[in-house]
Amino acid sequence: MPISSKLPQVGTTIFTTMSKLATDYGAINLSQGFPGFDCDPALVDLVTKYMKAGHNQYAPMSGVPVLRERIAEKTRLIYGVELNSETEVTVVSGATEAIYAAVTAVVKQGDEVILFDPAYDCYAPAIELNGGIPIYVPLVMPDFSVDWDKVNSAISDKTRLILVNTPHNPSGYVWTPFDLATLAELIQDRDILVISDEVYEHIIFDGRTHLSLLTHPALRERTFVCGSFGKTFHVTGWKIGYCLAPPRLSDEFRKIHQFLTFSTATPMQYALADYLAKPNHYLNLPTYYQQKRDLFCEGLKTTAFEFIPAQGSFFQMVSYGHLSQEPDKELAVRLTKEIGVASIPISVFFSDQRDHKILRFCFAKEDEELMKALDKLQNLDL
Incomplete structure (x- = not known):
């Protein structure tokens, strides 16, 4: 029986695609927006407590x-x-x-x-x-x-x-x-x-x-x-x-x-x-994540990317249009396969898929992982 799709233009999301690519190539996954560290063990203990209750x-x-x-x-x-x-x-x-x-x-x-x-x-x-x-x-x-x-x-x-x-x-x-x-x-x-x-x-x-x-x-x-x-x-x-x-x-x-x-x-x-x-469980969060943003941005200064430090969220965008006109989707895939760092091409966020030569990295990761990713990004050849 034929099915008329209600969302014919929608396929697999870029987040799924890039995370799978990162897994397939053993790359550091700075693409999908999820923390690369676990939650407070006390929170896990509380869940266990209420399950047992x-x-x-x-x-x-x-x-x-x-x-x-x-x-x-x-x-x-x-x-x-x-x-x-x-x-x-x-x-x-x-x-x-x-x-x-x-x-x-x-x-x-x-x-x-x-x-x-x-x-x-x-x-x-x-x-x-x-x-x-x-x-x-x-x-x-x-x-x-x-x-x-x-x-x-x-x-x-x-x-x-x-x-x-x-x-x-x-x-x-x-x-x-x-x-x-x-x-x-x-x-x-x-x-x-x-x-x-x-x-x-x-x-x-x-x-x-x-x-x-x-x-x-x-x-x-x-x-x-x-x-x-x-x-x-x-x-x-x-x-x-x-x-x-x-x-x-x-x-x-x-x-x-x-x-x-x-x-x-x-x-x-x-x-x-x-x-x-x-309240400190959430009031201290800006300081925690700013340390990670600052660490990541300081490392980005040693790469060829241009950027403005993010005002909020746990994402940092970088521009490469001054270096290359390679489509952002192609560059994101190539970075994952050749350099070993996965990112998100931001053209996918635009209604017309317009390519501004910008990538998005998630810095909600362990500091060691961020440093490894920055070392790899220094070897980027555009």
Whole structure:
């Protein structure tokens, strides 16, 4: 029986492709965005504790109450925002699910959704599967900041949603107070909602402050904020995230969530609740990751690449257009096979696959592994 694909243009993701290539060639994998080190052993002990205590059945659909309370406490501590843990906090099986559920909750056939280009690869498929139309607004290079005049021009009577990402993947750009205020002004008299992907909220550098969209009163009332414990606590394989939204949005969000995964792994939720009780577990994260970013950037200075240190996230982009016009996908493959370092060509993040001769490296790895990768990159022949 023939099948008419709902996503005919989608194939194997570049992240899967490059990680497999790294394995096949024994390369250092700085491509896919996952930490190359384990989580705190205390967190593993907590999971074991709750498994042995018998917390192995379905959790409540919206999340274990104590975890939702701890998320609300964290939000109050960091952002000064009061959330009702019962009606405004939902625990989900990863931020990707949160984004999909939020899109599904509000996007209908023919609705337009503004995306900032380049964008993470799960955004557009979620929109298209729900009958929406992605409208791409290019970010301003080289820092990948937002051109708000172009955003204003992109808004139409059909615009239902704007999907933002700060700190941004792949560039690491961090939104400013001006960005929040301008977005709020643009949509204040329009029926436009917002999804804010903030999975790297605690990975931010050089004294910057992550400005969650929750911190702007007008934006808070119309925004789904999506977060991830996987990125924060080095447990991407657990696939546990959360969505913070006002009650009327959370109600619609939960209607979708209950038919996607219904609930999320119970013992891990209890373990995370205990772990969150000590704020230093996430408050110290910027210092931890800045050391790795600085180490990696210092080493990059000895290579032929050009770069601007990332403002946030655990990715560093490098430019090679001054050296070669080799397509970024070809160079990423060649680096993996010949040099032994895997990266991601950022053309895959652009809606038109435009090649700006930029690669993205993940520096969430052990320092020794980063040093080995930098030694190899010094031998790059372009």
